[in-house]
Amino acid sequence: MRRRGRDEKFPDNGFEAWGGYMHAKIAKLEEQFSARAGREDIITNIFNGVSIYVNGFTIPSADELKILMTKHGGIYHTYQRSNDYIIASNLPDTKFKNMSLVKVVKPEWITDSISSNRLLDYRDYLLYKNSRTQRQLNFNKVLKNDDSFLSETKSFNCESVSLFPNEIQNTVLAEHNIDGMTMHKNEIESKPIPNDSVPSTSNTILLEKREENNFVGVGVDINQYKQSTVAKTAADPNFISEFYNKSRLHHISQLGASFKQHVNDLRENSNFLFPAREDLKKSILSTFDYNNFSQLKFEKNKVIMHIDMDCFFVSVGLRNRPDLRGKPIAVTHSKGGQARTTRPGVDRNTEFGLYKQKQMKKLGIATGKPEDEIVFETRVDNITDEDDKYGSMSEIASCSYEARAKGIKNGMFMGAALRLCPDLQTIPYDFDGYKEVAYTLYNTIAQYTLDIEAVSCDEMYVDCTELLADMNVNVQSFATMLREEIKHKTGCPCSTGFGGNRLQARLATKKAKPDGQFFLTEDLVEDIIFEIKLSDLPGVGRQTAQKLESLGHVTCGSLQTLTLATLKCQLGIKTGAQLFDQCRGRDPTPLTFHTVRKSVSAEVNYGIRFENENQCIEFLKQLSAEVHSRMQQYKVLGKCITLKLMVRDEEAPIETAKFMGHGFCNVINKSSSLSTATNDIEIITREVISICKKQNINPKEMRGIGIQVTKLELLNSKPSKGSISKFLSNNKVVVKKETEVKSEPISESKILEVAESIKKPTTNESCGSTSPKKSPVAKRRGRPPKSIKTQLSSKNNSMNKFLQSQNVTRDLPYKDPMKKNVSKEVPHNVEQPRPKGLLGLPWDKVRELLRAWLESGQSPLQCDVDMIVDYLQEMVVNKNTEKLFVLMNFLRRMTKEIGRNDWLKVYDHVTEQVQNAMVAVYGKRLFISD
DNA sequence: ATCCTCCCCTAC
DNA sequence: TAAGGTAGGGGAGGAT
Numbered sequence: 001m002r003r004r005g006r007d008e009k010f011p012d013n014g015f016e017a018w019g020g021y022m023h024a025k026i027a028k029l030e031e032q033f034s035a036r037a038g039r040e041d042i043i044t045n046i047f048n049g050v051s052i053y054v055n056g057f058t059i060p061s062a063d064e065l066k067i068l069m070t071k072h073g074g075i076y077h078t079y080q081r082s083n084d085y086i087i088a089s090n091l092p093d094t095k096f097k098n099m100s101l102v103k104v105v106k107p108e109w110i111t112d113s114i115s116s117n118r119l120l121d122y123r124d125y126l127l128y129k130n131s132r133t134q135r136q137l138n139f140n141k142v143l144k145n146d147d148s149f150l151s152e153t154k155s156f157n158c159e160s161v162s163l164f165p166n167e168i169q170n171t172v173l174a175e176h177n178i179d180g181m182t183m184h185k186n187e188i189e190s191k192p193i194p195n196d197s198v199p200s201t202s203n204t205i206l207l208e209k210r211e212e213n214n215f216v217g218v219g220v221d222i223n224q225y226k227q228s229t230v231a232k233t234a235a236d237p238n239f240i241s242e243f244y245n246k247s248r249l250h251h252i253s254q255l256g257a258s259f260k261q262h263v264n265d266l267r268e269n270s271n272f273l274f275p276a277r278e279d280l281k282k283s284i285l286s287t288f289d290y291n292n293f294s295q296l297k298f299e300k301n302k303v304i305m306h307i308d309m310d311c312f313f314v315s316v317g318l319r320n321r322p323d324l325r326g327k328p329i330a331v332t333h334s335k336g337g338q339a340r341t342t343r344p345g346v347d348r349n350t351e352f353g354l355y356k357q358k359q360m361k362k363l364g365i366a367t368g369k370p371e372d373e374i375v376f377e378t379r380v381d382n383i384t385d386e387d388d389k390y391g392s393m394s395e396i397a398s399c400s401y402e403a404r405a406k407g408i409k410n411g412m413f414m415g416a417a418l419r420l421c422p423d424l425q426t427i428p429y430d431f432d433g434y435k436e437v438a439y440t441l442y443n444t445i446a447q448y449t450l451d452i453e454a455v456s457c458d459e460m461y462v463d464c465t466e467l468l469a470d471m472n473v474n475v476q477s478f479a480t481m482l483r484e485e486i487k488h489k490t491g492c493p494c495s496t497g498f499g500g501n502r503l504q505a506r507l508a509t510k511k512a513k514p515d516g517q518f519f520l521t522e523d524l525v526e527d528i529i530f531e532i533k534l535s536d537l538p539g540v541g542r543q544t545a546q547k548l549e550s551l552g553h554v555t556c557g558s559l560q561t562l563t564l565a566t567l568k569c570q571l572g573i574k575t576g577a578q579l580f581d582q583c584r585g586r587d588p589t590p591l592t593f594h595t596v597r598k599s600v601s602a603e604v605n606y607g608i609r610f611e612n613e614n615q616c617i618e619f620l621k622q623l624s625a626e627v628h629s630r631m632q633q634y635k636v637l638g639k640c641i642t643l644k645l646m647v648r649d650e651e652a653p654i655e656t657a658k659f660m661g662h663g664f665c666n667v668i669n670k671s672s673s674l675s676t677a678t679n680d681i682e683i684i685t686r687e688v689i690s691i692c693k694k695q696n697i698n699p700k701e702m703r704g705i706g707i708q709v710t711k712l713e714l715l716n717s718k719p720s721k722g723s724i725s726k727f728l729s730n731n732k733v734v735v736k737k738e739t740e741v742k743s744e745p746i747s748e749s750k751i752l753e754v755a756e757s758i759k760k761p762t763t764n765e766s767c768g769s770t771s772p773k774k775s776p777v778a779k780r781r782g783r784p785p786k787s788i789k790t791q792l793s794s795k796n797n798s799m800n801k802f803l804q805s806q807n808v809t810r811d812l813p814y815k816d817p818m819k820k821n822v823s824k825e826v827p828h829n830v831e832q833p834r835p836k837g838l839l840g841l842p843w844d845k846v847r848e849l850l851r852a853w854l855e856s857g858q859s860p861l862q863c864d865v866d867m868i869v870d871y872l873q874e875m876v877v878n879k880n881t882e883k884l885f886v887l888m889n890f891l892r893r894m895t896k897e898i899g900r901n902d903w904l905k906v907y908d909h910v911t912e913q914v915q916n917a918m919v920a921v922y923g924k925r926l927f928i929s930d
Numbered sequence: 931a932t933c934c935t936c937c938c939c940t941a942c
Numbered sequence: 943t944a945a946g947g948t949a950g951g952g953g954a955g956g957a958t
Contacts (some may be wrong), residue, residue, distance in 0.1 A: 232942095242945080249947040252942055257949080333944055343943080394944060411946095456942045539951090541940045572953055600948060607944050642936090646946095659943040669936055704946080 047074025058107040058787035077489040151511040158455045248397045255457035260595045263454045276447035306505035307496045310514040311457035313398035315492035317427040328403035334394030334414040337781015345655030391437035393658040437490045453591040479517040503587035520858040529585040557584035577749040602626045603706025610699040628681040637677035638709030642689040646704030662703035677713045742744045840892045854894045860906045869913045
C-alpha cells in the first residue's frame with residue numbers, strides 16, 4: 001500500500017519512466033534487506049516456541065538478541081505480543097507499574113541458554129521476583145557477578161562483530177554518551193571508559209549504574225522513593241530534578257545537544273570507511289546494474305537528504321501499544337483531559353486578553369493597520385469556548401496523523417484537543433524509548449556516512465553526494481533501503497526528503513510525510529516552490545509569517561515579487577536576504593557536521609512560587625549548581641553570566657490559568673561580564689544572586705528563572721592517542737594568538753547585491769524616509785568578506801580544541817578574494833571561525849609532525865587529515881608552492897612506504913584537496929611525480 | 931565602524 | 943492540575 005502512496009506523491013521526476021520496473025525492483029530490495037538483517041541460517045532449535053520482546057536497553061542489544069533468537073529457532077517481536085517473554089535489563093517505574101512482571105526476563109537467559117545449548121529455566125533469570133518491593137538490584141548483582149557477566153558479553157560481542165561490525169562499534173559509543181548525559185545529574189563521578197579498552201564490559205557496568213540511578217533519582221531504595229513527597233513548587237529542594245525529569249522540552253533539548261555531540265564524536269573517531277555501503281551496494285547491484293543511469297543523473301549535483309521520524313514520540317510509544325495504531329493518539333502528561341479542580345482566582349479571560357493585547361500591539365506597530373483588522377493567533381487562543389474553561393491545559397507533545405487530521409497540533413492544550421476530537425487517546429511519555437530509538441537512527445545513518453548535521457534527536461541533514469557516487473546507487477533506492485532498515489530496527493516509521501540544498505531537502509520531507517520519501521529534483525523546484533506557504537519555510541515562525549501576511553504575502557511565489565531591498569527593510573538585513581533566497585528555493589547555507597557549543601543555560605518557568613526571598617535565593621543556588629554541573633559536563637568555562645527573570649505582569653491574575661504556569665509575564669535579562677572565564681560554582685552563584693537582588697523584585701511575583709553562561713572557553717582537551725594533537729601537547733608547542741576572520745557563505749542575494757552595486761554604486765538601500773544606510777558592499781569594504789581559504793575544505797577537530805584551550809585563534813592573512821571563484825556552489829563544510837592549529841608553526845616543525853604522525857602506527861584520524869589539508873591549502877593560498885611540493889612528495893613517499901589502505905586513502909584525499917586549491921588559486925594543478 | 935547588552939524569534 | 947527548556951541567529955540602540 002505504501003507503493004500506491006508513492007505513485008500519488010511522485011510526480012515526474014525521471015523515475016516514472018521506469019514504470020513497474022522500479023516497483024518490482026524496490027520490492028526485491030526490501031525482501032533482500034529483511035533477509036540480510038533478519039533471517040540468518042538456523043543453527044539450533046533451543047528457542048522453539050519461544051517468542052521474545054525486548055524492552056529498553058539490553059546487553060546484548062535488541063538487534064543482537066534478534067539475531068540470536070532467529071539463529072536458535074526462536075521468534076523476535078518488534079512489538080509486544082501477549083505471549084512474549086519480555087527481555088529487559090531494567091524497567092523504569094512507570095513501565096513495570098502497569099505490567100505483569102511474570103515474564104520479565106534478563107537477557108542473560110538467552111545468552112546462557114545458548115552457551116549451555118539448551119533452554120534454561122527462565123525463572124532463574126526473572127528481573128523482578130515476587131513483588132515490586134523485593135526488586136532485585138541489578139547494580140549490585142552485576143558488580144558481584146562481575147566476571148561471569150562480563151565474560152559472557154565479551155564472547156557474545158566477538159561472535160556478533162562479523163554480523164554488523166559498524167553497528168556494534170557505534171552502539172558502544174552511543175552508550176558512552178548516554179552515560180555522559182545522565183551522569184551529571186546523579187553525580188556519579190565515574191567516567192566513560194577510553195576507547196581502547198574492552199568496550200562492552202565497562203559499558204555494561206556504567207549502563208547498569210545509570211539505569212539504577214535513573215530509576216529512583218539517586219539510587220535509593222524504592223520504598224523510600226514512594227514515601228517521599230512530591231515537590232510542588234520551586235521552593236521544594238527536589239523540585240528541579242523532578243521538574244526536569246518530566247519536562248518534555250528539557251528532554252528534547254538535551255537529546256538534541258547530545259546527538260550533535262554524538263556526531264562530533266563519531267567523526268573524530270572514525271576512519272571514514274563505511275563497510276555497510278558495500279553490503280547495500282551488493283544487494284542492489286545483484287538485481288540490476290543501472291550504474292550508467294544513476295551516474296548520469298547525480299554526479300554533477302549535490303544531494304542533500306533530510307530525514308525525520310514521523311510523529312516521533314507517538315511512534316515510539318506505539319511500539320508497546322499496537323492496539324492503538326491507526327487511532328488519534330496524543331503524548332501528554334494528562335490522562336483524563338479534565339482539569340481536576342477549578343482553582344480559586346483563575347481568570348483565563350483576563351490572562352488570555354493580555355496575551356492578545358501584546359500581540360496586537362506588536363502587529364499594530366509593525367503594520368500600521370487598525371486594530372480590528374488584525375487576526376490574532378496566540379497559543380491560548382485555542383481555548384475560547386465555555387466548555388474548555390475547565391479543560392486540561394496539559395500540552396500535547398506529539399500527536400498521530402489521525403489526530404492531526406482532526407486539526408490537533410503539537411503544543412495544543414489537551415482540553416482544546418478533546419474538543420476537536422473527543423475520542424483522542426493519550427499515551428504516556430517514554431523518554432528512555434526516545435533515546436534508544438534516536439541512537440538507533442543515528443547509528444544506522446552513520447554506517448553509511450558521517451556527513452551528518454544533527455538537528456535534533458529525530459531529525460538530521462545528510463550530505464549524500466559522496467555516498468551515492470561511491471555506491472553508485474540512485475536516490476530512490478537508497479531512500480527505500482534506508483527507511484526500511486530504520487523501521488526494521490526501531491519499529492518506527494520515518495520520512496526522507498532529498499534535494500540540491502537543505503531547504504529543498506526539507507521541503508521534500510514535508511511532501512514525503514508520513515512514512516514516505518520524495519526527491520525534489522532541480523527541474524521541480526521552481527514549480528513547487530511557488531505554492532509553498534511562507535510559514536512552511538524553515539526560520540519563518542508565527543511572527544514572521546504574520547508580518548509577511550500583513551504585507552500581503554502568504555506563498556513563496558507571491559513573495560518573489562518583492563525586491564531584495566524591500567525584504568531587507570521589512571525584516572532586517574539577514575532575514576530579508578534569507579527569505580529572498582528561500583522563496584526561490586535557494587539555500588546557500590552549508591551543512592555543519594561539527595558543532596561548537598556557544599552557551600550553557602538552565603531555566604525553569606514552571607512551578608516558580610516563592611513566599612520569601614530566602615526561598616528565591618535558595619533556588620538560585622540550586623539552579624546555579626545545575627548550570628555549573630552542565631558546564632563541567634561540557635568542559636567549558638564562561639565569561640558572561642545572564643540571569644533571566646519572568647515576573648508577573650501587573651495586570652495578570654495572581655493565580656495562573658495553567659496550574660503552576662508562569663502566566664502573563666514581563667521578562668528581564670541582566671548580564672554580568674567577568675574579567676576571566678570561570679566555572680566556579682561560588683562565582684556563578686554569587687553573580688546570579690547579586691544580579692537578582694539588584695532588580696528589586698518581590699519574590700512572590702516571580703514566575704520564571706533562568707541562568708545562562710556565554711562567551712565560553714574550553715576547559716581543556718585530552719588529545720586522543722596517536723593523534724597529532726597528542727604529539728603537539730607532548731612537545732609543548734606554543735602557538736601565538738591571532739585575530740579571527742569570519743567566513744560567510746555566499747548567497748544568491750549576495751551575488752545580486754554585488755551585481756547591483758556594480759550597476760549603480762551609489763544606491764541608497766534604505767526604505768521609507770529614514771536615515772540613509774550604507775550599501776552592504778560599502779560596508780564590507782573595510783574587511784574582506786571571504787578568503788579563498790574559507791571556500792576550501794576545512795573542518796574543526798580535536799587538534800583545534802586543544803589549541804582553542806590554549807587561547808589560540810585563527811591565523812589567516814588576508815589574500816585577494818578570488819572573484820572568479822565566487823559561485824553559488826558553496827562547500828558543504830565551511831564553518832564558524834575557529835582556531836587553526838598548524839598555521840602558526842614553522843614549516844620544518846610541520847614536517848617533523850607529519851613524520852611522527854605517519855610513523856605512529858595508528859589509523860589516521862579524520863580530524864588530523866583535515867588539519868593537514870588546511871595547512872597545505874593555506875600554503876597554496878600563500879603561494880608557497882616550493883615547500884608544498886616538498887611536503888606533498890614527502891607524504892606520498894611515506895604513505896606508499898606504509899602501504900596500508902587507510903593511509904593511501906589519506907594521500908589520495910589530501911592530494912585531491914590540495915589540487916582543488918591549486919586550481920582555484922592558479923587555475924592549474926600542482927605537478928606531483930607519480 | 932564595531933562591540934556590547936538586551937531583547938525577540940525560531941526550532942526541536 | 944502539570945512539569946511553559948535550551949541553543950542559536952539576529953536586530954535595535956547605546957557605548958566605545
